[in-house]
Amino acid sequence: MHNFDFVKPSTIAEAVKALSDGDAQALSGGQTLLPSMKQRLAAPGTLVSLTGIAEMKGVCKGDGGLHIGAATPHAVVAREAAAHYPALAALAGGIGDPAVRSRGTIGGSIANNDPAACYPAAVLASGATVVTNKRQIAADDYFQGMFTTALEEGEIVIEVRFPIPQKAAYVKFNQPASRFALTGVFVAKFGDGVRVAVTGASNNGVFRWTEGEKALSSSFSADAVKGLSVDPAEMISDLHGTPEYRAHLVKVLTGRAVAQANG
Amino acid sequence: MAKLTMTVNGKTVSAEAEGRTLLSSFLREGLGMTGTHVGCDTSQCGACVVHVDGQAVKSCTVLAHDVAGADVRTIEGMANPDGSLGKIQQAFQDHHGLQCGFCTPGMVMSAAALLAENPKPTEAEVRHHLEGNICRCTGYHNIVKAVLAASGQDVSKIAAE
Missing domain, CATH: 3.30.390.50 (CO dehydrogenase flavoprotein, C-terminal domain)
Structure with a gap:
């Protein structure tokens, strides 16, 4: 892959600032982006890692459901969502393989919106809310076609809030x-x-x-x-x-x- | 290039690395630790699996700078302090869990991650856990047997196929 500058901010504000450079790209778990970069399908000038931002990680019960930080890996969701939302935990535990689940994140998955990815189905079926650094987006408005979302340039998914079904x-x-x-x-x-x-x-x-x-x-x-x-x-x-x-x-x-x- | 420091098998190590340097390249070329193998370089085969802060990852699909400061464990850290084979490695040898050996570093690291989380897995759990590790020699049977044996379970009733 082509070389790039690598930065790893520890706050959302720093990440947003780093992404304001037009040639910068957000990196979450990298399980899709890094293979794409190896194939030279993507060649950002700067990669901004989102995995060092503590407030974007974790699973917790909150207002109206289960809140999952965008940089939470699939393996953590599989483990920590199991008691609250078993179907979501099972979905997370079935993505890729164990090593992929250690790195890949929910935010990365829904920001990429691969037409064959698992998470978009959970987010849309649950009627979840996608929280970004700018606003809250209903799942019905968020997914806009293959590899296309409502996210604007430089906008980062911070958290996904899932209502818990019966x-x-x-x-x-x-x-x-x-x-x-x-x-x-x-x-x-x-x-x-x-x-x-x-x-x-x-x-x-x-x-x-x-x-x-x-x-x-x-x-x-x-x-x-x-x-x-x-x-x-x-x-x-x-x-x-x-x-x-x-x-x-x-x-x-x-x-x-x-x-x-x-x- | 920027200086990068992490802990590998208990030792603090530093080397220069570009932004694009993969963890697998950093280990092999930066540190000269060639036990971690790169089979496909597309995160399919699992030969490059190492542990980062206790979690199994495919080191060909992790940027070295993204795990700066982390505690990394590789196949070189799996032997006993006296240099003899560790428990999982010995089980692979005892049960003929390898032929050419190319996939073995990744298999052993994935198996170690499984046993750390689930000390007595069933055969089905072992097979499910090794989905991301490809072996083109053994047909997996003896690998699964070795992992079960390493967990201390009786494998005498599992017939060789």
């Missing part, structure tokens, strides 16, 4: 080589309805399957989605699966996630 589960169908989701579905049942978020399947990145949500809001059972069909028009087509295959997986995995959530 029941939830995430089921992913692994792409066996990369262990990214070929398709993954997160189902979350709240008092006022059910939210279903799908990753890995769509050319538009993570999305809500509203038809499934409607059916599950009237009857939270795997059978409720059996008669539905998912439109393959916007689904990803690659050597791992056709659009029709992914569309079918959306329905099948939703059913499995509901069955799992119901225990």
Whole structure:
């Protein structure tokens, strides 16, 4: 990879200042960015590490749910969220492999918004709030398509606040080589309805399957989605699966996630 | 280039490193500690796994400067103080958990991280934990057996395949 200046601020204010240089890029766990830089798909002049900022780390119960610092690695979420939000902890514990989970972070994952990443499904299905150094963004407004988010230049994700559903589960169908989701579905049942978020399947990145949500809001059972069909028009087509295959997986995995959530 | 200091296997070490220097390069080229192997350099194979503050990481996908001041442990730190093989290393030898040996440093470090967190893992847990470590020789069976043996569990009933 091309060389760059490396800085590691210890406060959010310092990080924001360092990122105001147009050629600077934020670095979290680096499990996507560093491989991209090795391939010279990215070549920032300065890398600003966010992993030394204490206030961006940790898992705690807060107003209205579970607050997770953006620089918290997956392994820590898997361990510390387990008692509060088991489905989210299980999702974190299934990303990549153990060494990747030691470094990769929730903030890095949702800032990158890879169309096959796991976390965007949890954030969207939970109706979480993305807290940045500037504002709070509802999950429904945050994800704006493949590798695209509401984040502006120099804006950093500080924390993600998850409302805790009554029941939830995430089921992913692994792409066996990369262990990214070929398709993954997160189902979350709240008092006022059910939210279903799908990753890995769509050319538009993570999305809500509203038809499934409607059916599950009237009857939270795997059978409720059996008669539905998912439109393959916007689904990803690659050597791992056709659009029709992914569309079918959306329905099948939703059913499995509901069955799992119901225990 | 900037000076970088960290603790590696209990010793404080310093060397010059560029911003882009990977932890794997810092260990191998900066410090001459070539026990940590670089297989794929794309964070797939796990040959480069080391511990940073007790956590297993792929050192080819960590910037050396990002772990300045950290406590790093590599395969060179796994032997007993008298130089004999450590418990996990000995189990790999006893159970033929390696053939060419290229993946072994990463396998041993991943196994050590697992046993630190889960001292008596099941076979399924061992296999799940080693998902990020690729071995092209053994078919994994004897690696799993070695890790279970290192945890003090009876592996006599696990048939060699």
